[in-house]
Amino acid sequence: MLPSGVFFTDHAAEAGLLRTLPQRLWLAALLAALVLLPLVAGAHLIGLLTMLCITAIAVLGLQITTGMAGQVNLGQSAFVGAGAFVAARLALAGLPLPLVLPLAGLAAAAGSVAFALPAMRVKGFYLALTTLAAQVMFPILIIRLPAAWFGGADGLGVDPPTVAGIRLGGATAMYLLCLGVLVVMATAAFNVGRSRAGRAFRAMRDNDNAARVLGIDPLRTKLAAFFAGAFFAGVAGALYAYQVRYVTTEQFTLWQSVWYVGMLLVGGMTQPLGAILGTLFVTLLQEMLRSAGGALLDADVGLQGGAIFAATNVLLGSVILAGLIFEPRGLAHRWGLVVAAYRIWPYPHR
Amino acid sequence: MSAVLDVSGLTLGFGQVVALSDVAMTVQAGEIVSLIGPNGAGKSSLLNCLSGFYRPQRGRILFAGRDITALPPHRRAAAGLGRTFQGLQTYDSMTVRENVLSGMHVHMRAGLLDAMLYWPRARQEEARFTELAEEIIAFLELEELRHAPVGALSYGLRKRTDLGRALGLRPELLLLDEPMAGMNAEEKADLARFILDIRDARGIPVVLVEHDMDVVMDISDRVMVLEWGRVIADGAPDAVRGDPRVISAYLGQA
Ligand SMILES: Nc1ncnc2c1ncn2[C@@H]1O[C@H](COP(=O)(O)OP(=O)(O)OP(=O)(O)O)[C@@H](O)[C@H]1O
Ligand SMILES: [Mg+2]
Numbered sequence: 001m002l003p004s005g006v007f008f009t010d011h012a013a014e015a016g017l018l019r020t021l022p023q024r025l026w027l028a029a030l031l032a033a034l035v036l037l038p039l040v041a042g043a044h045l046i047g048l049l050t051m052l053c054i055t056a057i058a059v060l061g062l063q064i065t066t067g068m069a070g071q072v073n074l075g076q077s078a079f080v081g082a083g084a085f086v087a088a089r090l091a092l093a094g095l096p097l098p099l100v101l102p103l104a105g106l107a108a109a110a111g112s113v114a115f116a117l118p119a120m121r122v123k124g125f126y127l128a129l130t131t132l133a134a135q136v137m138f139p140i141l142i143i144r145l146p147a148a149w150f151g152g153a154d155g156l157g158v159d160p161p162t163v164a165g166i167r168l169g170g171a172t173a174m175y176l177l178c179l180g181v182l183v184v185m186a187t188a189a190f191n192v193g194r195s196r197a198g199r200a201f202r203a204m205r206d207n208d209n210a211a212r213v214l215g216i217d218p219l220r221t222k223l224a225a226f227f228a229g230a231f232f233a234g235v236a237g238a239l240y241a242y243q244v245r246y247v248t249t250e251q252f253t254l255w256q257s258v259w260y261v262g263m264l265l266v267g268g269m270t271q272p273l274g275a276i277l278g279t280l281f282v283t284l285l286q287e288m289l290r291s292a293g294g295a296l297l298d299a300d301v302g303l304q305g306g307a308i309f310a311a312t313n314v315l316l317g318s319v320i321l322a323g324l325i326f327e328p329r330g331l332a333h334r335w336g337l338v339v340a341a342y343r344i345w346p347y348p349h350r
Numbered sequence: 351m352s353a354v355l356d357v358s359g360l361t362l363g364f365g366q367v368v369a370l371s372d373v374a375m376t377v378q379a380g381e382i383v384s385l386i387g388p389n390g391a392g393k394s395s396l397l398n399c400l401s402g403f404y405r406p407q408r409g410r411i412l413f414a415g416r417d418i419t420a421l422p423p424h425r426r427a428a429a430g431l432g433r434t435f436q437g438l439q440t441y442d443s444m445t446v447r448e449n450v451l452s453g454m455h456v457h458m459r460a461g462l463l464d465a466m467l468y469w470p471r472a473r474q475e476e477a478r479f480t481e482l483a484e485e486i487i488a489f490l491e492l493e494e495l496r497h498a499p500v501g502a503l504s505y506g507l508r509k510r511t512d513l514g515r516a517l518g519l520r521p522e523l524l525l526l527d528e529p530m531a532g533m534n535a536e537e538k539a540d541l542a543r544f545i546l547d548i549r550d551a552r553g554i555p556v557v558l559v560e561h562d563m564d565v566v567m568d569i570s571d572r573v574m575v576l577e578w579g580r581v582i583a584d585g586a587p588d589a590v591r592g593d594p595r596v597i598s599a600y601l602g603q604a
Contacts, residue, residue, distance in 0.1 A: 011480045188466035192465045194476075196451075202441060203444075207439050209435070210440070210515075212402075212422070213433050214516075215455050
């Protein structure tokens with residue numbers, strides 16, 4: 001919904017992502033604040049936000065595959081891993097970051113197609129199983145491949161990236177890099193949503209018979225949805241490799257894939273904004289519970305570490321479930337309602 | 351001049367059930383052909399064979415002179431065969447305009463890279479097709495609702511959106527399966543007018559499956575009657591109305 005008084009005389013202008021001046025100003029202010037944050041924030045917060053940006057990119061990809069196109073994917077973490085290993089390998093070979101990021105994305109995308117292709121005739125539950133297979137196969141594949149390729153069970157170490165000859169070694173530099181890539185990838189995800197490919201994805205999710213009758217090739221479209229989503233995962237994986245400086249198969253687990261799905265569900269499947277809000281919400285919650293658990297452990301109230309860890313996970317799961325029950329359409333939907341209420345205030349009946 | 355659609359010997363069975371047996375059918379340019387028959391006569395099965403959802407055991411389908419019998423549905427659509435379904439089959443999460451634009455899929459070129467970058471090439475294509483979609487929206491008098499999510503609209507408006515989406519394909523033949531079922535008299539009259547306009551202004555021939563005899567007799571150039579998967583009559587509305595086999599088929603049902 002647009003604020004009153006805003007209307008368009010030209011259909012093309014209407015398609016803009018940011019359609020009003022206040023929208024542009026708010027976003028600019030937010031980005032400026034995020035860029036300036038390292039001046040005041042501590043190393044821990046900056047590290048957390050860097051990881052948050054990386055995770056958000058992976059969840060944005062999942063939003064395309066699962067949210068837009070309706071293809072269940074329980075292997076997103078494996079695709080992040082594929083990107084991370086390929087990035088580490090390419091970085092070791094001396095390639096610069098501006099080349100490594102897209103190549104890692106393409107490698108993960110190609111891998112996802114290899115897994116999705118045999119699963120094209122199945123839907124729903126069975127497709128979920130195939131993506132699960134990708135997740136299970138991933139560590140086996142990396143470990144079985146010659147150690148000279150991806151380091152086998154030992155994994156690979158990664159040097160800090162260089163961009164245009166400048167070495168991005170520090171935490172602040174990595175934060176700004178990941179933030180910048182997130183902005184680019186989020187824009188790309190929003191763009192997909194308003195273009196031919198995004199409409200084909202949603203058409204197939206909403207009604208695949210109708211989509212076929214309108215000339216949408218179901219096979220191509222599903223593969224494209226996996227390709228696009230895994231491309232995001234691969235880019236996220238490359239950033240992860242640079243940030244953590246070390247990749248091993250244990251970092252890319254089924255649990256992480258499930259978390260990605262949880263974040264998307266909490267944020268709202270149907271729009272890219274949901275991916276960002278969901279990642280933000282779940283990551284901050286995880287962090288709060290982690291520090292609360294740590295405090296409990298330090299206070300030595302007689303609870304054991306294992307019990308605290310289990311309790312925080314149960315609590316986290318319950319909060320996510322409660323969120324899904326009270327707002328099944330996710331935080332992004334709730335956010336839309338708030339914005340709409342603000343615009344029609346003080347006349348709630350528009 | 352050759353027929354837009356030329357079907358011969360079409361035979362389709364589901365196990366013991368014979369849905370279609372040796373059906374022949376032609377549609378000429380600019381014609382509105384209605385397909386009628388009692389419930390279970392095979393009308394939807396015939397449309398499903400035409401659009402590629404069902405594979406007939408025998409028979410041949412020529413569309414614009416080309417044999418499409420073996421093509422999957424999306425290739426037939428790309429060849430210019432448009433259709434709407436029985437019931438509601440819109441994309442409910444999309445707006446009216448997005449539904450119409452998605453109907454233009456085969457005419458647009460933008461790929462995944464264009465979608466992500468949304469650079470001038472993609473932007474211009476999007477703008478160009480948005481104007482075309484707006485023409486269809488204006489034709490169907492849906493301007494006020496262009497940004498409304500289709501899932502929230504009334505039955506009649508959703509069926510109209512469905513039609514708009516099919517027009518987005520710029521079909522050379524349009525198949526409509528019971529577009530008026532469940533509509534009130536006013537909605538039916540509106541839709542009948544749109545169907546006539548589609549034929550007159552856009553020159554698109556129409557195959558219409560419909561139960562409402564008044565509408566059928568009013569707007570059809572030709573009426574085909576199916577019973578138990580066989581064509582029992584095919585001719586001008588007046589001739590078919592008086593055909594004793596048709597009368598008995600319908601009386602037998604009632
Ligand atoms: N997918 C299917 N599997 C099995 N039998 C089918 C299938 N589709 C249609 N049939 C059978 O084929 C026959 C023709 O059905 P069809 O749906 O084509 O009739 P119709 O003329 O469209 O009827 P209605 O007016 O009720 O829509 C029926 O006996 C039906 O039960
Ligand atoms: Mg039917």
